[in-house]
Amino acid sequence: MEARARALTPDLVAELERLAGIPSIAFPGHPPDEVLRAHDHVVRMLAEAGVRDVGAIRLPDTPPVITGSVPAPEGAPTVLLYAHYDVQPPGDEALWRSPPFTPTRYEEDGAEAIRARGIADDKANLIAHLGAIRAWDGRPPVGVRIVFEGAEEWGSPLDEYPAAHPEAFRADAMAIADMGNLRAGRPTLTVALRGVADVIVEVRTLEGAKHSGNFGGPAPDAMLALVRALASLHDDNGDVAVEGLRREPWTGPSLTDVEFSEAAGVEPGMPLLGTGTLGERLWSGPAITVTGVDAVPVDRAAGACVPYARAKINLRVHPGQPAGEARAALIRHLEAQRPFGIPLTVSAAGEPGDGYRAGPDGPATRAMTEAMRAAYGTEPVRMAAGGAIPLVSSLHRAVPDAEVLLFGAQDGRCELHAPNERVLVSELENTVVAEALFFAEFAARWGK
Structure with a gap:
């Protein structure tokens, strides 16, 4: 045969x-x-x-x-x-x-x-x-x-x-x-x-764009608030910092750091994020990726405070955790954030997949x-x-x-x-x- x-x-x-x-x-x-x-x-x-x-x-x-x-x-x-x-x-x-x-x-x-x-x-x-x-x-x-x-x-x-x-x-x-x-x-x-789920987070702070010279400083800039909220998703090592997301050690075979870096096209000198084995970071733990941001494009940017910004967040979930449960944990985390005292609007996007x-x-x-x-x-x-x-x-x-x-x-x-x-x-x-x-x-x- x-x-x-x-x-x-x-x-x-x-x-x-x-x-x-x-x-x-x-x-x-x-x-x-x-x-x-x-x-x-x-x-x-x-x-x-x-x-x-x-x-x-x-x-x-x-x-x-x-x-x-x-x-x-x-x-x-x-x-x-x-x-x-x-x-x-x-x-x-x-x-x-x-x-x-x-x-x-x-x-x-x-x-x-x-x-x-x-x-x-x-x-x-x-x-x-x-x-x-x-x-x-x-x-x-x-x-x-x-x-x-x-x-x-x-x-x-x-x-x-x-x-x-x-x-x-x-x-x-x-x-x-x-x-x-x-x-x-x-x-x-x-x-x-791993399972998968997506979340949208939005910030609206001003009626419209305002001159950054006349209003910048005290004016609540939506982009600054969004960036600060997104930064809360990971700790200083790059590990996911959202409570309620399951993570376990991975003891099976895995790629080496060099193999992973080559496959991912990591630029020379760039570190890999997070702690623990690669398998734990890739397979038996969560991952959060900001897959898109809506704001003023750089080539059309004016000297103005940004009134509105939003981001799409992709969540990868431990194989044994229901994706809906993990998405709810991410939404709770973001809703609890008040960057500079500014509330966020957080919503689920699409259906989660276990x-x-x-x-x-x-x-x-x-x-x-x-x-x-x-x-x-x-x-x-x-x-x-x-x-x-x-x-x-x-x-x-x-x-x-x-x-x-x-x-x-x-x-x-x-x-x-x-x-x-x-x-x-x-x-x-x-x-x-x-x-x-x-x-x-x-x-x-x-x-x-």
């Missing part, structure tokens, strides 16, 4: 390049026809791979969620395969070394890589699912249930759907391929995801661990992830007995959501092999 799966690599790379060439951006303002073109391409690939009953969940104002199935052999378990076919916008295309929707092969540290927007997040992982099914000629030793989403990056109503329709997602294990390895060549199972934490190992987790070990030739590791996938928590609530396996062809340097996103061909190949072997391992362990 391993040799058969590896032999598929050239064809799968070609399919990946065709899929990555489609700018399937589900964000408003981008052509919806391109998302539907990617949908049709994926549907064709699934049908050719032997997936039956290829259909869709159609939800309001969102591209179709692709569904399909391969019946389980007698007495075998069923595995739900999740990925998404939409991608992030490319951002500033001047920062790309090649056009974002022209998949470009190149060599990185002796390894073959392909650069394109969405090629790692999440089209390589979708192709990995396809490859694992093809490795078994469309008849794997487990049942398969397909759930491929078309608006994950923008925010799909699918997040709320499983709780009301659990039978549509019934499975014994869920292979969520929207993650990747700690570093290239080191197979990784993600065992926890995190996820895996339970004790079951047969699926043990089977995937063995499959990864065989595919990569090295011992798998387990880590958490700072990014949120609210659908995972929703799926877990809908089908609580199913083991959730988070993995994929990404790695710590793949630049997802950034310019020059790329995937390594070796990571795609090993992911396909691991998943194909997992099917056999899980079937063999089922019921024992």
Whole structure:
């Protein structure tokens, strides 16, 4: 089986390049026809791979969620395969070394890589699912249930759907391929995801802008008040200073400071914020980021006191803490601030998304661990992830007995959501092999 799966690599790379060439951006303002073109391409690939009953969940104002199935052999378990076919916008295309929707092969540290927007997040992982099914000629030793989403990056109503329709997602294990390895060549199972919530804080102090010479000093400047309030969110070390947000030590494997700095593009001489291990700061503790500020732009600034300012705050939440509870703690903290005696207006933005934490190992987790070990030739590791996938928590609530396996062809340097996103061909190949072997391992362990 391993040799058969590896032999598929050239064809799968070609399919990946065709899929990555489609700018399937589900964000408003981008052509919806391109998302539907990617949908049709994926549907064709699934049908050719032997997936039956290829259909869709159609939800309001969102591209179709692709569904399909391969019946389980007698007495075998069923595995739900999740990925998404939409991608992030490319951002500033001047920062790309090649056009974002022209998949470009190149060599990185002796390894073959392909650069394109969405090629790692999440089209390589979708192709990995396809490859694992093809490795078994469309008849794997487990049942398969397909759930491929078309608006994950923008925010799909699918997040709320499983709780009301659990039978549509019934499975014994869920292979969520929207993650990747700690570093290239080191197979990784993600065992926890942080939750996420957003908050808006506003300050209004004056009827309008006032001359900073005539009024500056005693006039309550909204920007000064906002900056002072935002500064209260962290202590002098850069640790989150909001009471009620859960944080625990992280004792598992992690990136080194150097690896993290390289992946994050930290400028030379800049410190990393906070105390404790990187894992604690990234995965088992909260993070607060000011993601946007509304005020007078610098190039249009006049000599005037600012009457109004607001900021959007993104909160990442410990995997075991409800995101709504954590958001309430952040709102309480900000409402308690009175910078210079000025009250703030604080409100929730959007819906919070809970995190996820895996339970004790079951047969699926043990089977995937063995499959990864065989595919990569090295011992798998387990880590958490700072990014949120609210659908995972929703799926877990809908089908609580199913083991959730988070993995994929990404790695710590793949630049997802950034310019020059790329995937390594070796990571795609090993992911396909691991998943194909997992099917056999899980079937063999089922019921024992």
